[in-house]
Amino acid sequence: MKTDFEHFKHELSLTKAEICRQLYVQHTDMIRIKKEHVAVKNLIRIIDSTLRLASTKGFHAMTLRDLCADSGFSIGGLYAYIRNKNDLLVLIQGHGFMLTRSTLRKSIRDISDPFERLRAAVSAHLFLSEIMLPWFYFSFMEVKSLPKAEMKTAIAVEQEIEDIFFDIIESGVRQGVFRSNNARLLASMIKAMMQDWYLKRRKHRNQSISVSQYADFIIDMLACSLKVSRS
Amino acid sequence: MKTDFEHFKHELSLTKAEICRQLYVQHTDMIRIKKEHVAVKNLIRIIDSTLRLASTKGFHAMTLRDLCADSGFSIGGLYAYIRNKNDLLVLIQGHGFMLTRSTLRKSIRDISDPFERLRAAVSAHLFLSEIMLPWFYFSFMEVKSLPKAEMKTAIAVEQEIEDIFFDIIESGVRQGVFRSNNARLLASMIKAMMQDWYLKRRKHRNQSISVSQYADFIIDMLACSLKVSRS
DNA sequence: GTCTATAGCATGATAGAC
């Protein structure tokens, strides 16, 4: 039998190639390579290496020479795909956020019961971050290094995601299904617990906690905080 | 009337000078200055500047020239206090952790009731991070940049702090005061919520949430999760 | 004990061959 997570993974069917193809189309201005299949193939290598290196030593500490050594590119070759180091940051950041937003919205679209909406949103966020772990870690750590404009959008998208949780709680309260005296703060806490999953992934792995267990635990905590009586 | 936070702040009476004096004594090997009062005075300037710069642009992006400009030192003068840039990292890191551990242990030392212990530990952690915000933010962000040995201790101390929460919960369960089916994960979540306070300080400021309100909210959530009946 | 001056080097970025 398929677990929820496996089901989610299959539904999403998010191949690296697909993501990178979207990235390519969005950024034809900064990428000098014209043939899509060549560009996409190499973007995968570049982004993979960047995420790997940045998550161990940090983006700023990673030099383009490190990146070349890891990805097998030459400096010159790399510069056909980015105009400068910051482009790398923007390239990776923007896409991760877009994906989170759309996945989360889709996950609750067809559900009306407030508690089930909450469960769906929490699971979707956790499952997505599990699949795209390096992306999430990178996004969190590097917001502060973004150019001002990109930082503003990054913060706005994060707020928007928190608002998804907030709206679910609020509407549940209005319907009399939830009891909560501070929906705003509870939404914040949900976000914090989502973050803990990908920021402290190693700790949870050491304690042998699966993403499904983690999701269940959080949903139980929320049920209890919102005083939902459950079967 | 004094709030809990003001009371804590007064009890701690943690002056920058005292912290820096301890730092000086611990690191006489790397600091070339012999007169304590001179060294301490200048360490305050250096550490203040480092924390300020690192929390906006990140430690790696901060150059020693930035640091000199901000602290009013010359490059040569600075190098009397550190042997290299990494020393700065180690200097600041180690002390923050020591302080957290000792404060937390002290906060619960004279309390026996499990729920009150939990409340005390949560409050102490939040209040401390409120006072030492730049220190906490820096510690979290820069663990990955530490030399291997220092990283190991950093992770161990973090685990130790989580264990404080874990032990309180476990002993409460044994005494029949708490009901919990996963003390380990709950302790993890407490830690995550502690982190959210200092990592997302700006967000909470925008939403006009005080540290006392935040503490109360978390303690309520925990009471509910642990099924503590409260007056 | 603090400064100025500078060595020595690694980095991001470019030009041009293939």
Next chain:
DNA sequence: GTCTATCATGCTATAGAC
């Protein structure tokens, strides 16, 4: 489209005057 060779910059770290 990718590579090698090279530039200019700006960094950490040191030496030595005051």
